[in-house]
Amino acid sequence: MAMTLATRKRLVTALLVGPSAAWLSIFLVLPFIAILVFSVGERAPEGGYQAAFTFAQFMNLPARATAFWNTMLLAPVGAILCLLVAYPTAYYLAIRAPTRFRMLLVSLVVVPFWTSLLVRTYAWIFILGARGLPNLLALIGLPDVRLLNTPGAVLLGIVYGYLPLMIMPIYVSLEKLDRRLLEASADLGASPVRSFFNITLPLSLPGVATGVALVTILLLGEYLIPQLLGGGKVFFIGNALVDLFLQSRNWPYGSAIAVTLVSVVVLIITLAMRLAWRFAGTRQVDLV
Amino acid sequence: MSASDLHDIEFRSVTKRYGDVTAVTDINLAVPKGAFVALLGPSGCGKTTCLRMIGGFEQPSEGDVYIGETRVNDLPAYRRPVNMVFQHYALFPHLDVENNVAYGLRQQRPRIASDEISRRVGAALEMVRLSGFGRRRIHELSGGQQQRVALARAIVNKPKVLLLDEPLAALDRKLRTDMQMELQSLQRDLGITFLLVTHDQEEALSMSDLVCVMSAGRIRQFARPQEVYDRPADLFVADFVGKTNKMTVTAEPGILRLGNGATLPFAGPERGPAVLALRPEAMRIARVGTGDGPLVGHVTHRIFLGSLAEYSVAVAGVGEFLISAERHGLDANDLIEPGEAVSIDYISEAIRLYPA
Ligand SMILES: Nc1ncnc2c1ncn2[C@@H]1O[C@H](COP(=O)(O)OP(=O)(O)OP(=O)(O)O)[C@@H](O)[C@H]1O
Ligand SMILES: [Mg+2]
Numbered sequence: 001m002a003m004t005l006a007t008r009k010r011l012v013t014a015l016l017v018g019p020s021a022a023w024l025s026i027f028l029v030l031p032f033i034a035i036l037v038f039s040v041g042e043r044a045p046e047g048g049y050q051a052a053f054t055f056a057q058f059m060n061l062p063a064r065a066t067a068f069w070n071t072m073l074l075a076p077v078g079a080i081l082c083l084l085v086a087y088p089t090a091y092y093l094a095i096r097a098p099t100r101f102r103m104l105l106v107s108l109v110v111v112p113f114w115t116s117l118l119v120r121t122y123a124w125i126f127i128l129g130a131r132g133l134p135n136l137l138a139l140i141g142l143p144d145v146r147l148l149n150t151p152g153a154v155l156l157g158i159v160y161g162y163l164p165l166m167i168m169p170i171y172v173s174l175e176k177l178d179r180r181l182l183e184a185s186a187d188l189g190a191s192p193v194r195s196f197f198n199i200t201l202p203l204s205l206p207g208v209a210t211g212v213a214l215v216t217i218l219l220l221g222e223y224l225i226p227q228l229l230g231g232g233k234v235f236f237i238g239n240a241l242v243d244l245f246l247q248s249r250n251w252p253y254g255s256a257i258a259v260t261l262v263s264v265v266v267l268i269i270t271l272a273m274r275l276a277w278r279f280a281g282t283r284q285v286d287l288v
Numbered sequence: 289m290s291a292s293d294l295h296d297i298e299f300r301s302v303t304k305r306y307g308d309v310t311a312v313t314d315i316n317l318a319v320p321k322g323a324f325v326a327l328l329g330p331s332g333c334g335k336t337t338c339l340r341m342i343g344g345f346e347q348p349s350e351g352d353v354y355i356g357e358t359r360v361n362d363l364p365a366y367r368r369p370v371n372m373v374f375q376h377y378a379l380f381p382h383l384d385v386e387n388n389v390a391y392g393l394r395q396q397r398p399r400i401a402s403d404e405i406s407r408r409v410g411a412a413l414e415m416v417r418l419s420g421f422g423r424r425r426i427h428e429l430s431g432g433q434q435q436r437v438a439l440a441r442a443i444v445n446k447p448k449v450l451l452l453d454e455p456l457a458a459l460d461r462k463l464r465t466d467m468q469m470e471l472q473s474l475q476r477d478l479g480i481t482f483l484l485v486t487h488d489q490e491e492a493l494s495m496s497d498l499v500c501v502m503s504a505g506r507i508r509q510f511a512r513p514q515e516v517y518d519r520p521a522d523l524f525v526a527d528f529v530g531k532t533n534k535m536t537v538t539a540e541p542g543i544l545r546l547g548n549g550a551t552l553p554f555a556g557p558e559r560g561p562a563v564l565a566l567r568p569e570a571m572r573i574a575r576v577g578t579g580d581g582p583l584v585g586h587v588t589h590r591i592f593l594g595s596l597a598e599y600s601v602a603v604a605g606v607g608e609f610l611i612s613a614e615r616h617g618l619d620a621n622d623l624i625e626p627g628e629a630v631s632i633d634y635i636s637e638a639i640r641l642y643p644a
Contacts (some may be wrong), residue, residue, distance in 0.1 A: 037430075143416060161512075163638070178378070180374065180378045181378055181380060183343075183345050183365065183374075183376060183379075184378035184379075184380070185366075185379065185380075185391070186344070186345075186364070186365035186366040186369065187343055187344075187345075187365055187366075187370075187371060187372050187374075188366075188391050188392035188395055188441070188445065189366050189392055189395035189396060189445075190366055190395045191366050192366075194395065195366075199380060199382075200389075202382050203382055
């Protein structure tokens with residue numbers, strides 16, 4: 001039977017989107033609905049969940065305000081630090097690195113992923129711990145420097161762990177930058193520095209936005225790094241959730257926190273997208 | 289007065305290699321101040337490469353490039369008093385038309401006042417017939433409109449030297465003629481030196497003071513348009529610029545012997561095998577009996593062009609000629625039909641002989 005063009009297009013779309021839509025609805029949407037339902041419920045006496053309809057859990061949120069603010073502060077700050085370290089690296093890889101070595105260098109960026117983040121973060125415990133760097137600092141006359149279990153240590157771990165995720169999207173957007181635009185900019189009298197701020201940076205903003213959004217969102221749910229490098233002090237929401245679900249088994253309270261977190265994340269994504277589009281406009285670059 | 293007072297751009301023995309590819313070989317070229325030079329040549333002959341070395345985007349592998357009195361081999365592009373209209377436009381996709389055009393003015397130090405900038409941008413957009421398009425994004429423009437933005441973006445800066453790489457290629461005939469006139473008056477009014485690459489010979493011959501014909505990375509001829517057309521330096525130029533009839537001949541004292549044994553009277557000093565070149569308009573045909581040209585053939589094909597008619601005429605043992613005949617519209621019987629036998633005459637002063 002002959003299919004109209006429109007039907008065919010719809011079929012192709014269904015085939016392309018179908019698998020991920022099915023996966024997401026089963027493994028993401030359903031659990032999320034469960035969490036939503038939990039969040040307005042009550043904690044069963046023996047722990048877990050019992051049906052109810054109350055916003056009491058949300059009223060309780062301030063009790064975990066420290067974790068919330070730690071996350072809200074350290075996640076974006078971590079992402080920005082990541083960005084500051086990642087951008088020059090991505091720029092070098094995409095624009096300056098000799099073409100012959102480019103692929104090799106880019107693959108080196110992802111090499112750390114070959115080892116578990118857990119193991120690598122553990123390594124930092126030893127480096128930052130009393131018998132690591134502080135020990136060396138003491139030798140040169142700086143005793144009693146505390147590195148481990150500070151916000152600084154958490155930030156360091158964050159930048160260390162998430163750098164590749166920030167480098168990649170920026171690298172991609174810089175890599176497809178049309179070099180001839182830089183020639184045009186120079187032709188019109190812009191020095192290399194000005195060409196960078198006028199042309200390169202604006203055109204790489206979509207990559208920057210993707211990287212910052214990606215890293216920030218992942219950091220909002222981060223658990224491992226604050227647990228290992230922040231000790232008991234720098235608690236993230238992720239740590240709070242683990243505590244509530246696994247230790248005190250207060251599922252409704254945990255769910256309320258999770259729902260709040262997801263709402264904030266959605267808000268951030270929307271804003272970030274808006275900003276990226278505003279700055280970069282449509283991304284059509286191919287002329288002629 | 290030194291030579292550089294007269295010249296705005298000079299190539300001294302410039303060779304440019306890309307790896308194993310030699311793009312241009314030993315180019316010597318001096319473009320007089322304020323001249324309008326057309327660069328003509330087949331695709332891949334090195335025209336863009338030459339412009340890019342002046343713009344500062346390529347460094348010569350050998351030789352020197354001068355702008356005015358300054359050797360610019362090591363001067364970065366952004367310090368050169370030159371603007372370029374790129375063959376591929378290279379418009380900034382994240383800026384609107386107005387900001388694209390204003391880009392060069394904004395880079396100038398001391399700063400230009402912003403109302404001065406918008407005035408000049410407005411004038412440039414008006415010149416390329418794009419007033420009212422200032423707020424459009426680049427991808428919202430047609431190819432021809434983009435090309436005109438590229439043109440406006442370069443001319444708005446009023447540089448000392450303007451490099452134009454096929455700047456009108458995407459425009460329709462009417463717009464192209466408009467732009468040609470605008471460019472010419474701009475060039476005359478501001479005394480800018482123009483270097484224009486074009487594949488349109490009419491454009492090259494009609495607009496420029498000097499034509500530079502290139503082939504395979506070398507300059508074949510650099511002369512006034514009339515000179516290039518009337519006295520092509522070699523067979524390549526004769527063939528490339530305008531239409532040319534060629535035949536192999538042997539030059540002997542007093543005569544040229546053709547392939548079929550026929551002879552043409554000839555007074556030149558050349559001797560031996562040669563190639564004769566003759567423009568279609570320097571030849572005349574007449575029906576056998578009414579004319580008495582030295583060659584006889586028959587019409588194989590006719591193209592009617594209104595005021596002109598072009599005939600293909602086959603001459604046994606020599607080849608096929610293209611002959612254009614002017615029509616005066618008086619004689620209803622002036623068109624010769626394919627198949628008719630004709631005699632061919634020519635203006636002997638128009639004959640050019642080249643070594644075979
Ligand atoms: N970056 C490059 N690397 C290698 N070869 C190049 C490069 N740029 C140009 N070439 C070669 O140099 C020669 C001259 O190129 P150029 O672009 O100057 O030609 P052009 O005369 O402008 O041709 P067109 O009329 O098609 O634009 C060509 O053979 C081309 O393949
Ligand atoms: Mg070219």
